[in-house]
Amino acid sequence: MTSPTRTSEVDAVVIGAGFSGIYMLKRLRDNLGMTARVFEAGNDVGGTWYWNRYPGARCDSEAYMYCFSFDKDLMQEWNWSGKYPEQPEILKYLQHVTDRFDLRSQIEFNTRVTAAHFNESNNRWLVETDQGDRISAQFLITGIGCISSGQIPDIPGRDSFVGESYHTGSWPHEGVNFTGKRVGVIGTGSSGVQSIPVIAEQAKHLTVFQRTPQYMVPARHHTVDREYLDDVKANYDEIWETARHSKSGFPYEMTDKSALSATADERTIAYEKGWEEGGFKFIAETFPDISVDLRANATASEFIRSKIREVVDNPDTAEKLLPRDHPFTSKRPLIDTNYYETYNRDNVELVDIRNEPIDKITSTGIRTEDGDYPLDIIVFATGFDAMTGSFFKMDIRGRNSLPLKEKWAAGPKTYLGLSTTGFPNMFMITGPGSPSVLSNMPVSIEQHVEFISDMLESMRERGFDVAEPNPQAEEDWVEHVNEVAEKTLYVLADSWYLGANIPGKPRVFMPYSGGVGDYRAKCEEIAAAGYEGYVLSTST
Numbered sequence: 288m289t290s291p292t293r294t295s296e297v298d299a300v301v302i303g304a305g306f307s308g309i310y311m312l313k314r315l316r317d318n319l320g321m322t323a324r325v326f327e328a329g330n331d332v333g334g335t336w337y338w339n340r341y342p343g344a345r346c347d348s349e350a351y352m353y354c355f356s357f358d359k360d361l362m363q364e365w366n367w368s369g370k371y372p373e374q375p376e377i378l379k380y381l382q383h384v385t386d387r388f389d390l391r392s393q394i395e396f397n398t399r400v401t402a403a404h405f406n407e408s409n410n411r412w413l414v415e416t417d418q419g420d421r422i423s424a425q426f427l428i429t430g431i432g433c434i435s436s437g438q439i440p441d442i443p444g445r446d447s448f449v450g451e452s453y454h455t456g457s458w459p460h461e462g463v464n465f466t467g468k469r470v471g472v473i474g475t476g477s478s479g480v481q482s483i484p485v486i487a488e489q490a491k492h493l494t495v496f497q498r499t500p501q502y503m504v505p506a507r508h509h510t511v512d513r514e515y516l517d518d519v520k521a522n523y524d525e526i527w528e529t530a531r532h533s534k535s536g537f538p539y540e541m542t543d544k545s546a547l548s549a550t551a552d553e554r555t556i557a558y559e560k561g562w563e564e565g566g567f568k569f570i571a572e573t574f575p576d577i578s579v580d581l582r583a584n585a586t587a588s589e590f591i592r593s594k595i596r597e598v599v600d601n602p603d604t605a606e607k608l609l610p611r612d613h614p615f616t617s618k619r620p621l622i623d624t625n626y627y628e629t630y631n632r633d634n635v636e637l638v639d640i641r642n643e644p645i646d647k648i649t650s651t652g653i654r655t656e657d658g659d660y661p662l663d664i665i666v667f668a669t670g671f672d673a674m675t676g677s678f679f680k681m682d683i684r685g686r687n688s689l690p691l692k693e694k695w696a697a698g699p700k701t702y703l704g705l706s707t708t709g710f711p712n713m714f715m716i717t718g719p720g721s722p723s724v725l726s727n728m729p730v731s732i733e734q735h736v737e738f739i740s741d742m743l744e745s746m747r748e749r750g751f752d753v754a755e756p757n758p759q760a761e762e763d764w765v766e767h768v769n770e771v772a773e774k775t776l777y778v779l780a781d782s783w784y785l786g787a788n789i790p791g792k793p794r795v796f797m798p799y800s801g802g803v804g805d806y807r808a809k810c811e812e813i814a815a816a817g818y819e820g821y822v823l824s825t826s827t
């Protein structure tokens with residue numbers, strides 16, 4: 288532990304000032320009257336949306352649902368400009384919320400939490416930061432996001448490259464000028480497919496290095512008008528209520544139609560309609576069994592492959608872009624704008640690195656088994672050490688000084704994705720084992736923040752000041768998370784949901800796939816039973 292320069296005592300330390308940290312701070316202050324400090328590594332609020340400023344960065348949740356619902360006036364006064372929210376607009380929204388509720392003064396910016404140790408003698412957390420803070424807190428609450436720890440693969444020669452290189456998740460604030468440059472993008476996940484079309488428009492030449500082709504559905508992004516916003520705002524209560532009790536936190540009208548009971552013509556009509564509408568509705572409002580039944584899924588997967596062949600002019604390029612080694616939706620589904628069309632440009636080239644593996648990065652570009660690709664800029668759109676990576680960057684220790692990293696060495700173990708045995712009074716907003724990344728995040732974040740603050744209030748009323756899940760409750764939850772996941776298609780792909788993108792990471796399905804609505808009902812039952820599964824105690 289580093290030498291202290293700033294010392295204090297608070298009721299709660301919150302880590303991170305994204306959607307989670309901002310709302311948690313508000314609840315702690317306004318509902319519980321607690322003292323709280325938020326530590327944030329960036330120099331402003333925003334979390335994911337502070338760091339991910341790559342060209343084309345936008346959320347795949349519709350804007351009117353990618354926000355808070357806790358304050359009706361806030362919902363009525365904010366106007367989104369488009370169907371999907373762009374990164375600068377989300378950042379502006381979060382800055383607005385922070386200032387509107389006067390939260391900024393309790394946030395320490397440019398400050399990264401380095402360690403948090405639980406002291407069993409006084410049941411308090413000692414939190415340390417890279418700025419020399421040493422804070423004692425009764426509660427430690429993480430709002431560190433699920434996809435925040437960027438991953439650049441260890442390709443030989445990486446440091447020898449003399450050009451510019453960037454990871455999409457820590458993009459320079461002043462932007463990158465691609466004009467006249469030869470650019471290479473490695474990775475074709477959500478970040479890659481959003482940035483590739485925009486970079487292609489600016490760069491002299493763009494080479495995309497693709498490992499796994501993915502399924503994409505068009506976003507059909509557009510600006511929205513007053514009438515659209517008025518309609519949403521008039522129906523906000525109902526929209527949110529539907530989303531809160533839905534499978535994924537969206538207010539879509541789910542059908543119970545099966546792709547397998549429909550005729551081929553009926554399927555084509557439904558898929559064409561979904562394709563025209565765009566976005567996640569393609570999954571929710573066509574045939575829900577495409578995300579649970581492999582045979583149903585095959586019909587949607589083939590439809591998307593037919594669209595790729597239709598859009599991409601060069602048949603060899605189209606062939607390379609066809610996803611075949613995993614079912615649609617088993618990896619995080621992608622929503623695109625002009626992605627496939629981009630391969631019809633003269634200045635864009637696709638390299639299939641499964642057939643032509645990258646040998647090394649040289650001082651002047653990327654060398655594959657088949658030759659050299661000279662580059663001025665390399666963009667790593669290579670993803671994140673998701674769900675656990677950001678926890679492990681901090682030295683978090685619970686009872687008996689056990690490091691969290693050690694407890695989770697074989698995969699994360701939590702109760703409800705909110706708490707973990709041996710780490711009393713530590714709460715994780717959208718932690719592993721909760722719906723989190725399988726949902727529209729703000730819906731899950733609000734539910735967790737409200738669960739935590741209600742629980743702290745209930746503990747206080749009943750005279751308890753220490754909470755920790757009992758080991759059996761945690762074992763049962765972990766088993767349930769695994770059991771539910773085994774029945775899904777998610778386990779059929781090598782994805783970051785399973786940690787498969789990080790060499791050496793245990794292959795464990797980390798989020799909870801039982802659905803937002805059912806999960807909420809379970810949490811409500813647990814709360815109504817006095818926070819069943821937790822051991823609540825009193826320090827003295």
Ligand code: NAP
Nearest residue numbers: 345346347440474475476477478479498499619668669670
């Ligand atoms: P990602 O989905 O993990 O994609 C990473 C890409 O890099 C994949 O194509 C991967 O190939 C490739 N890759 C990884 N290591 C590689 C290596 N050693 N050599 C070559 N290629 C390699 O990461 P992401 O695109 O940053 O997205 C992460 C998540 O963030 C998304 O799934 C989504 O949840 C969220 N996100 C959302 C939005 C949005 O809402 N629009 C935007 C950005 C991010 P493989 O597939 O073969 O592993």
